[in-house]
Amino acid sequence: MEEAKTIYIAGLGLIGASLALGIKRDHPDYTILGYNRSDKSREVALERGIVDRATADFKEFAPLADVIILAVPIKQTIDFLAILAEMDLKDGVIITDAGSTKGEIVAAAEKYLTGRSVQFVGSHPMAGSHKSGAIAADVNLFENAYYIFTPTSLTKPKTLEVLKDLLSGLHARFVEIDAAEHDRVTSQISHFPHVLAASLMEQAGDYAKEHEMTNHFAAGGFRDMTRIAESEPGMWSSILLTNKEAVIGRIEDFKARLDHVTQLISQNDEDGIWNFFNRGRLTRKAMEIHKRGGVDSSYDLFVDIPDEEDVILHILELLRGTSLVNIHINEENREDINGILQISFKNEKDLNHAAKVITENTTYQVTID
Template identity: 35%
Template sequence: MKQLTLGFIGLGLIGGSIAKALKAACPEISIIAYDINGSTLALAMEEGIADRISSSIDASFSACDYIFLCAPVSKNDENLKVLKQFLTPSCTLTDVGSVKGDIHRHIEEAGLSGQFIGGHPMAGSERFGYINSKAILLENAYYILTPPPCVSEKRVEDFRQLVTAMGAIPLVLNDEQHDYVTAAVSHLPHIIASSLVNLVKDSDSKDGIMKMIAAGGFKDITRIASSSPDMWQQICLTNTGNIASLLEDYVEALIRIKEQLYKKDAQFLYRFFDEARIYRDSFIETSSGPIKKSYSLTIDIADEAGALASIATMLALNNISIKNIGIVHNRELEEGALRIEFYEEAAIQTAREILKSRGYVIYEKK
């Protein structure tokens, strides 16, 4: 890959992870970064990720071969208006937002469609900010590209190669297809998970019995309800049509299920659960996708003093970071007494080997 100059407008979790991944793969790349957080820019310089920093969007970005719009979606339009005066025709402009229709409209209004390729790296974390960014965040994750029809094949291919260099998997869709697909497999599930959590909250007794026993399967299927409310507010406001349409279909499906419940239609109910089981089991096991994978396992441990501390210490001595650890009280949908969650796939693989070598019985979900 030839020496490139990359610009980043915003250097948070995703922007920082892209910059780190490309620096690791191609150290000769030069990076210019702008962020409203001065300490972020200082840290990026200190770590050798940014070669030049800017306190504003200025003429220094005119040297860029690629510019990544990585600020919050609500700021992209404002930043784009300032950036436009510094763009050269050869520069490829891209973004990292999870809704593409809105940014494509702004790009078209700005007359920049010929040099824009929408981007959506399907990776993330509950943590945020540059300080939590890491090159491996994008590893083997789908990175959806949404070029307008007028963008040249060469420009798309060059950007595809850049995405591959990050360690991600490029996938080309149009912006309308992207927004419909992500509404179905990401946006709607977040609404459903949050609705289920709020339903239990509103239905619980004063002594919180539901909350107390929700730590098993219910907590797993609603895990994504812990995501940023700011981000999901913006997603719902920008992909409204697709989400509302699919939500209407989902509501109709729930009504049909309710009707069959009242009829006690055993055949319908069996088919409903069986078809879902078969389709779900056909999913490819991968770390990519809009809803990040949870790296967790459960193990059997003795109910005795020091048992949990012993395992935590054993993993710590092997430099394995634990994201969460705790006793599973509701095991209706889960085997094992102790659940351990990790940040990365590599960590769970190492932990599995260590625990097995010490004689622990390990259970992992499909």
């Protein structure tokens, strides 16, 4: 029989608390200890049974742990690594983190922990929510999402094997990648898009000062492109400043692409403009955007719905018992045009079931994206 382990999770926000729930699902006999500076998340975590014991003193539980997970902001993660290096920890303890950038964290771990009897591997669970705190903890948060490991010189042959077993209850997709390459890839598909979304909102806000209808007409594509601009500023400041070179590179590259489009428009190059949009369309269709495996990704179903009373209620009734991630109307519903109802699911099984029951019980056009 497997020996029960003691797991210490520092940071009982959405990520840390959800990790605890996932660990408990497959390892109910494990003891989970938690650290959180604020009283509220500690109290919620204890009341809901997310952790067995909780503390406001980071050092208190560290010597008891077989595995330590640092689910705190990047700068605090680095500070905690320095503190752990000075502590009397269990022999062979595994230390990992949950940071969105990996280069500086891995460098700090190798700086502070080399020569100690510890194992370290960088981690990035690529899932999230607009909700925060232990109150928002969700055992299914990481289902089918990428859980990235960035091995280091302190990662031993069995380190990842132990962590994958520990985290099996997350139902995530484990991937190994070099820390520097992780930061380069995420600069393109995560970090730069947040810069772009915030820039679009800043531009639109300024434009609306002289063109007030900008605020009223902002919907559809603009809404979808700028949703992530509502993300927490402190976290994104930290991410950009710990991945400066890669993010700046993506910004400079994008400037050149905008200059090229400007040139096509100024030259009335209709074929060039058509090819520009077509390349974007084809590239998006070819990417794995539609497969669950990254931040905020989901399985989406689109239903053309008429402007009739109780249409949405009827569809939701058909989907009773199915787990939905999100639902919204992409177009304004008017008498002379169908609205597009977008329903997001967490897995392919629910998506296919929804498509089947809606198709069989209505005359609405159903599209899977």
